[in-house]
Amino acid sequence: MSKLNRRTFLGAAGSVAALSALGRSAWAQDRRIRHFWWGNPERDKRTFAVIKLFNGKNPGIVVEGETLGFNDYFTKLTTQIAGGNMPDVIQNGYGNMLEYINKGTLKPLDEAVAAGKIDLSKIDESGIAAGTFDGKFYGLTIGANAMATLYNKRIWEKAGIDVDPITWTYDDLKSVAVKISELGGPKGTDDLSADWAGLSTYCGQRGFLNMYTEDGQFAFGADIVADYWKLWADMRDAGATPSAEDTAAVAGIADLDKMGVVTGKSAISYAYSNQIVGTQALMEDKLGAGMRPHLSGGQPGQSIAPSQFICLSRDSTDDDAALAYMNAFVNDPEMTAVLGLERGIPQQSDVRAALEPNLSEIEAVSVAYFDAIQPHVAPLAPAAPAGVREVEEAFETRSSVAVLLGQMSIEDAAQQFVDEASAILRRAQ
Amino acid sequence: MKKFIRRNLAGYTFLLPWLIGFFALSVGPILSSFYLSFTDYDAVRAPQWVGLENYEYMVQYDRRFWKALQVTFTFVLISVPAKLIFALAVAMILDKGVRAIGWYRALFYLPSILGGSIAVAVLWRQLFDNDGLVNTLLGVVGVEGPNWLSDPRYSLTTLIVLAMWQFGSPMLIFLAGLRAIPQELYEAAEIDAAGKVRQFFAITLPLLAPVIFFNLVLQMIEAFKSFSGAFVISGGKGAPLDSLLFFTVYLYNEAFSFFRMGYASALAWVLLLIIAVFTVIAFWSSKYWVHYENERN
Numbered sequence: 001m002s003k004l005n006r007r008t009f010l011g012a013a014g015s016v017a018a019l020s021a022l023g024r025s026a027w028a029q030d031r032r033i034r035h036f037w038w039g040n041p042e043r044d045k046r047t048f049a050v051i052k053l054f055n056g057k058n059p060g061i062v063v064e065g066e067t068l069g070f071n072d073y074f075t076k077l078t079t080q081i082a083g084g085n086m087p088d089v090i091q092n093g094y095g096n097m098l099e100y101i102n103k104g105t106l107k108p109l110d111e112a113v114a115a116g117k118i119d120l121s122k123i124d125e126s127g128i129a130a131g132t133f134d135g136k137f138y139g140l141t142i143g144a145n146a147m148a149t150l151y152n153k154r155i156w157e158k159a160g161i162d163v164d165p166i167t168w169t170y171d172d173l174k175s176v177a178v179k180i181s182e183l184g185g186p187k188g189t190d191d192l193s194a195d196w197a198g199l200s201t202y203c204g205q206r207g208f209l210n211m212y213t214e215d216g217q218f219a220f221g222a223d224i225v226a227d228y229w230k231l232w233a234d235m236r237d238a239g240a241t242p243s244a245e246d247t248a249a250v251a252g253i254a255d256l257d258k259m260g261v262v263t264g265k266s267a268i269s270y271a272y273s274n275q276i277v278g279t280q281a282l283m284e285d286k287l288g289a290g291m292r293p294h295l296s297g298g299q300p301g302q303s304i305a306p307s308q309f310i311c312l313s314r315d316s317t318d319d320d321a322a323l324a325y326m327n328a329f330v331n332d333p334e335m336t337a338v339l340g341l342e343r344g345i346p347q348q349s350d351v352r353a354a355l356e357p358n359l360s361e362i363e364a365v366s367v368a369y370f371d372a373i374q375p376h377v378a379p380l381a382p383a384a385p386a387g388v389r390e391v392e393e394a395f396e397t398r399s400s401v402a403v404l405l406g407q408m409s410i411e412d413a414a415q416q417f418v419d420e421a422s423a424i425l426r427r428a429q
Numbered sequence: 430m431k432k433f434i435r436r437n438l439a440g441y442t443f444l445l446p447w448l449i450g451f452f453a454l455s456v457g458p459i460l461s462s463f464y465l466s467f468t469d470y471d472a473v474r475a476p477q478w479v480g481l482e483n484y485e486y487m488v489q490y491d492r493r494f495w496k497a498l499q500v501t502f503t504f505v506l507i508s509v510p511a512k513l514i515f516a517l518a519v520a521m522i523l524d525k526g527v528r529a530i531g532w533y534r535a536l537f538y539l540p541s542i543l544g545g546s547i548a549v550a551v552l553w554r555q556l557f558d559n560d561g562l563v564n565t566l567l568g569v570v571g572v573e574g575p576n577w578l579s580d581p582r583y584s585l586t587t588l589i590v591l592a593m594w595q596f597g598s599p600m601l602i603f604l605a606g607l608r609a610i611p612q613e614l615y616e617a618a619e620i621d622a623a624g625k626v627r628q629f630f631a632i633t634l635p636l637l638a639p640v641i642f643f644n645l646v647l648q649m650i651e652a653f654k655s656f657s658g659a660f661v662i663s664g665g666k667g668a669p670l671d672s673l674l675f676f677t678v679y680l681y682n683e684a685f686s687f688f689r690m691g692y693a694s695a696l697a698w699v700l701l702l703i704i705a706v707f708t709v710i711a712f713w714s715s716k717y718w719v720h721y722e723n724e725r726n
Contacts, residue, residue: 078472078688079472081473103473103474104473105473245576245579245580246559248576248580248669249559249576249578249669252666252668253664389686389687390686390687397666397668397669397670398670398671401668401669401670405580405581405669405670407581407670423490
């Protein structure tokens, strides 16, 4: 019995070994590339389709896709960095790039560009500049992005608003929002007290387009933060926004389905231009797009930034195969057609031209928005220093909430926030 | 020695999977976290030795550390006694011979099984949401409920209620303890005209003391380590206004949001120390209030 068992066992083990040997030889010529991105169901569908296209066109290279939600993506990426097994091709945002470059996790692409492995000729100058850090080129842009105001067109028309939401000011917003609130339905506008992007825009408008000094500290003082909170407190007091408690309840939550324009709590919300399509999918009323309000007498506070880059990771084992894939991802007409506008407005002139005739109604809105804002934007500020993600969280989930719930005066909260931010930034350097 | 090996080899071989797991997945990480707690480590670059800096920073500069301690202590000090009292009350009711007691036991135990799960925390979130079931029901009787989860005055209370709701396992242990109290004692007390209240304080509580002690230690450790409920309900950040910044949530954030693995390791060791101190205090105090039946004084 035991003999038989052993023989059967050995036989089984032998065939497993034979099989795995076979398996290995069958794949021997294939060069495997892993591409990892953060996404949403729509983006994942499109990206996997693109991978399939690429694999079909490039026998010998097998690209494998991996995807996660935004927050989990960076958690997993960090563990992969620690384990030395990062995927070959990874996705990064403008805000994260510097952190990952400083940690030495990305390979510069300059040599590949010089050798003609990556073709930048169709990419906008601004897109190339944005992917360049300390004189080295690290990231291929896969879509440009800008902050946007999203408004419910039906309510907007019902209230008889005739303000141009591209050039409007905070004062315009206030009167528009009050008018909408007076209809008795949703409030006029979401309250941006706890929105870091809102504060960044306001800083730009007050002359601090680059919010940070060279040693990675705030360039602005507590007075700017206090003024910003007062601006919104004023809107709130005028009845333009949902209650402070309601705003505090969604502070720091970036989900599209929590925005007032989607939940019906307000008629105007704030997001990014590459979220226009996704937000429209969540509502019945038609969406319109405008800029974040301007400060009368202020400077432009909004910029156009690349929404995402694809980058070559330090752990890539087959640079050439990875570069071929990255190059196709931004230049291959069939692949870029599948990707469409989902990651932002493509920063390749030919890709844009090819997409234009086939846009859906809401895609056309986001393209038109993008064209309309060009004369009103500021140049892109340098990438934020390390630690800003933590400062952002402190602002959105703590300091602003303390102000909204009336636990601290605006002046005290502003001073405390600036002090806390300074400590965080110092610790992160 | 040879004989020992020969005799026990088979036993240890069977233990091997567990031993490997224990050393590789428990002892190893525990030791390395102790080392890491003296380093600056971002999970990318190699750890840099910084001596006691992490611990110094924690005590001297880190306001959120103190806030996390405050939240955790409040939670432990309120939720543990509340849960034990509740569990004892339910156990005493069940002990009085309810019909189909097996069903009730299973039913009441259910939340404890589900308790640590994400699904229950998500459910809790829905229940206490601004326009969730609780506020809807309050609305029926004309009360306008607060924002349970987004108002820092109430958020911790909802978590304490969640913890109390998971009273199943201490209740089962209480029930077993109650069953072990000899009925003669109650009969004798009744003959001496002792009322129910007197019986409870003179018979039930003293004889149940070992069981209460056991439950206390277990639940206290559990409460200090409590994580998933606070993590889910606070959106992973201890919101609103750090009112749900449990020590474990803070630790998680330092480690996996901001990648200060060294600092997070130091936090973990502080938590271990705190739990150890409280357990020692509990054991020390037990000699004054816990008496065992077979004790000879």
